[in-house]
Amino acid sequence: QKFVDVPTNYWANQAIRNADKTGFLAGYPGRVFRPKQNIPRVQALVSLASGLKYQPVNPSVETLKAAFTDATAIPNYAQNAIAAATENQIVVNPPNVKQFKPNQQASRAEVAAFLCQATQTTGLIPNQYIAKVEPPTPGSTEAELRGVWLTNIDSQVLFSTTAVTDSLEKLKELNFNTVYPTVWNWGYTLYPSQVAKRVVGLEARISTELEKDLFDPEKGVQGGRDVLKEIVEVGHDNGLRVIPWFEFGFKAPSYSELAKRHPDWLTQTKDGVKTQTTKGLEPEDERLQEIVWLNPFKPEVQQFIQDLVIEVVNNYDVDGIQFDDHFGLPVTFGYDDFTVELYKKEHQGKSPPTDPKDEEWVRWRANKITDFLTKLFRAVKDSVEDSNNDVIISLSPNPQRFSYQFFLADWATWEQRGLVEELIVQIYRDNFSTFISELDKTEVKRARSHIPVGIGILSGLRTRLVPVSQIQRQVDAVRLRGFAGVSFFFYETLLNMSDEPASERQSGFEVMFPEFVKAPNIEDWKKSN
Numbered sequence: 001q002k003f004v005d006v007p008t009n010y011w012a013n014q015a016i017r018n019a020d021k022t023g024f025l026a027g028y029p030g031r032v033f034r035p036k037q038n039i040p041r042v043q044a045l046v047s048l049a050s051g052l053k054y055q056p057v058n059p060s061v062e063t064l065k066a067a068f069t070d071a072t073a074i075p076n077y078a079q080n081a082i083a084a085a086t087e088n089q090i091v092v093n094p095p096n097v098k099q100f101k102p103n104q105q106a107s108r109a110e111v112a113a114f115l116c117q118a119t120q121t122t123g124l125i126p127n128q129y130i131a132k133v134e135p136p137t138p139g140s141t142e143a144e145l146r147g148v149w150l151t152n153i154d155s156q157v158l159f160s161t162t163a164v165t166d167s168l169e170k171l172k173e174l175n176f177n178t179v180y181p182t183v184w185n186w187g188y189t190l191y192p193s194q195v196a197k198r199v200v201g202l203e204a205r206i207s208t209e210l211e212k213d214l215f216d217p218e219k220g221v222q223g224g225r226d227v228l229k230e231i232v233e234v235g236h237d238n239g240l241r242v243i244p245w246f247e248f249g250f251k252a253p254s255y256s257e258l259a260k261r262h263p264d265w266l267t268q269t270k271d272g273v274k275t276q277t278t279k280g281l282e283p284e285d286e287r288l289q290e291i292v293w294l295n296p297f298k299p300e301v302q303q304f305i306q307d308l309v310i311e312v313v314n315n316y317d318v319d320g321i322q323f324d325d326h327f328g329l330p331v332t333f334g335y336d337d338f339t340v341e342l343y344k345k346e347h348q349g350k351s352p353p354t355d356p357k358d359e360e361w362v363r364w365r366a367n368k369i370t371d372f373l374t375k376l377f378r379a380v381k382d383s384v385e386d387s388n389n390d391v392i393i394s395l396s397p398n399p400q401r402f403s404y405q406f407f408l409a410d411w412a413t414w415e416q417r418g419l420v421e422e423l424i425v426q427i428y429r430d431n432f433s434t435f436i437s438e439l440d441k442t443e444v445k446r447a448r449s450h451i452p453v454g455i456g457i458l459s460g461l462r463t464r465l466v467p468v469s470q471i472q473r474q475v476d477a478v479r480l481r482g483f484a485g486v487s488f489f490f491y492e493t494l495l496n497m498s499d500e501p502a503s504e505r506q507s508g509f510e511v512m513f514p515e516f517v518k519a520p521n522i523e524d525w526k527k528s529n
Helices: 013-021 041-051 060-067 076-087 108-118 161-173 194-200 227-237 257-261 299-315 337-346 359-387 400-407 411-416 432-439 442-448 468-480 502-512 522-528
Strands: 145-150 178-181 251-253 275-279 288-293 320-323 392-395 422-426 453-458 485-489
Touching: 041 076, 041 108, 060 076, 145 422, 161 227, 178 227, 194 257, 194 299, 251 257, 299 320, 299 359, 337 359, 359 400, 359 411, 392 411, 400 411, 411 442, 432 468, 442 453, 453 468, 468 485, 468 502
Parallel strands: 145 178, 145 485, 320 392, 392 422, 422 453, 453 485
Antiparallel strands: 251 288, 275 288
């Protein structure tokens, strides 16, 4: 329906109609728009919040009273939208951040500032002018996950005992409480493994082909070090939980000894292709990394992965083990002879659909992976019971839709069946609205009623720098919604690998984590929910 006072030939007619259609303009009684009227601050922000589909998390009246000294001046119709805008940090109030001034005309500078915040253009608005709802502070909560992943790509943290010690002590200083060190990637273990030695011929290797200065396939682990043992001992000495991360799951480089020695373990696409090509880490890098996928439906592959996991659980005093959605399979794979015959056996001789995204074919493969995780979960718990260790199963997948549709990793079902005891959903998004939308997914909310659910936040990559202001904003959003905590990918980008000074980034984390708190315990979580 058109506005009655906006002629068809008015210069801004199309823009106004589009803004109205997309929800950025709403609440005009009688369809009277008054196009030449100046816009008050309250209307400008209601338009933005409505168009961005923001909804308040907490009671609007409480949010507004906490944020603004003049909250009672905000019209009733605008309270929900302004509360949501405040929670999402798009309200800018110079010079006094506590004064909203709803009926004051919005200046061009203020509108530009609102748009900067709404479009996730971080670091341009002085922080003291951004209205915020203070999330629960670390000191006011009994437990909060504060984790970080430790990798051997673009990072030196694992390459010497000194680096391990210095890094874990720094994390203690910053009041972290959990580390997730990679222990399985690029076709090799990063700890001395008799299982790996038997299968791939090398018991451990820390460096990869991407770390050219360190790679020596004959050398394996420098000086016979046991990196995982170091991390467990130093980590526990510094109050950190240590949860080894089986990063690569079922994938491996095509040139790895694992792939060369066991070609019958690999699965393929419907065209018989066994490799998947991904770009190198640097945009200007012309290398292509060829990845193969172990067949997660094959008993020998399942036994190998299970043996690696049980080896870690039995030989190290770890607090858990972690998988991600690489504990799955790209949806285009699964057309190898073994899997095809298995499918036929269960479908009266019928071959798998040629469409890899066929709903029943996707579900069948996903269910098989769920069956294996069930078996692995029981094996871990049986092993833990024998050793009296308390080891949890942690999972750090992408959002459910991506994990299931693209990697056959149905973590929502895993969680519902009690196979996951800590969930950290990777939401590596720069766009704040997209980030928020993932926090509010139904399967995430459902999981939070059963287990501690944290959010994986990107602290940066070598080729993708993330300002600390963006990190802080995302942490605030996670806390505001009552999640169990956060974990950052990855260690090197917490303080380094940034165009911001390390001291500035450290100050940011000191503000986020001013005091140490323990990580959530699943048993306590169950009792409280």
